[in-house]
Amino acid sequence: MKNRGCVTSVIKFKFVSSTDNADIRIALNYNNDRNTYTYLGTMLTSPITNETGLLNTDQKSFNMHYGWFDDNTTDYGRNGFSGTVLHEFGHALGLQHEHKNPINSTIRVSAYISYLTGPPNNWSEANAKSQAAFFTAQEDAYYENKYTTYDPLSIMHYFVDAKFTNNNVAVGGSDKLSAGDIDFIGTVYPFPKDPTNPVDPTIGTTIYTINNSSGTPQIDIVRGTNGLISLVNRQPGNSLNSTNQKYLIFTRTKNGDWYNVAYILYSNSPLGTTTSTGITNFGPSKGESIMIERQDPGQSLGTLLFREK
Numbered sequence: 001m002k003n004r005g006c007v008t009s010v011i012k013f014k015f016v017s018s019t020d021n022a023d024i025r026i027a028l029n030y031n032n033d034r035n036t037y038t039y040l041g042t043m044l045t046s047p048i049t050n051e052t053g054l055l056n057t058d059q060k061s062f063n064m065h066y067g068w069f070d071d072n073t074t075d076y077g078r079n080g081f082s083g084t085v086l087h088e089f090g091h092a093l094g095l096q097h098e099h100k101n102p103i104n105s106t107i108r109v110s111a112y113i114s115y116l117t118g119p120p121n122n123w124s125e126a127n128a129k130s131q132a133a134f135f136t137a138q139e140d141a142y143y144e145n146k147y148t149t150y151d152p153l154s155i156m157h158y159f160v161d162a163k164f165t166n167n168n169v170a171v172g173g174s175d176k177l178s179a180g181d182i183d184f185i186g187t188v189y190p191f192p193k194d195p196t197n198p199v200d201p202t203i204g205t206t207i208y209t210i211n212n213s214s215g216t217p218q219i220d221i222v223r224g225t226n227g228l229i230s231l232v233n234r235q236p237g238n239s240l241n242s243t244n245q246k247y248l249i250f251t252r253t254k255n256g257d258w259y260n261v262a263y264i265l266y267s268n269s270p271l272g273t274t275t276s277t278g279i280t281n282f283g284p285s286k287g288e289s290i291m292i293e294r295q296d297p298g299q300s301l302g303t304l305l306f307r308e309k
């Protein structure tokens, strides 16, 4: 995903081992099924019974399926690894099929559906309509669809042959995110705004403050005048709250990803102090950028609180 553009500058996926819990769980060719599909957005983590007979919430079942990958699949191009995986992760993020956008006046939908239901495709009428027909007002209400202008370059647009378009030009089937895809994902998953930077003149610059359960600022994350990071507990010896939240402080790896966990602060234990003033120093190199996430009990993914450039 990383090399395909910018979705990772908006969204960060954490890859976990097969024994760890995961929101997205992938199967290949389950029962020789050649179909490729993903549950849409929050349906991915909802108690919906899927093809395995288990719920999507069940860690033993999958909720993303690849059916046609084999030794002949290409990296790029229509139905290649790259475009297919980006498309399916688009569904996981809640993106619908772009060719179903009712603003689209390019595709002759009934001809396209006839093609999908006829040989050699032999899709059921219901399946062809759900995959290819324009969204109805009822579906818009059900899915709470949000529309952009029609984007024929979207990763979410099927390849549609020239035989089924009004201008006799084939459309869709891209293997990369379009500018429209990246913009839209950025509107659905916005970054929180950077907090203001109050200055503690005795230590350095407070770059982020964590409030305790009473809403009072308690832990300052400070960029010292020497460029190093310190955590300062304004109430030495006190923990933030009684729940077991984790505050993860990441630094960048050499290739620019945010995977190095430099420090974990547990909300239900006092900051480990190295001095009586409640300061803990930890090890990002001088001037190294940091990112802070909060992980609540039971969550597998953290919530981004702060990120330096």
Ligand SMILES: [Zn+2]
Pocket (backbone or CB within 6 Å): 087, 091, 097
């Ligand atoms: Zn799709």
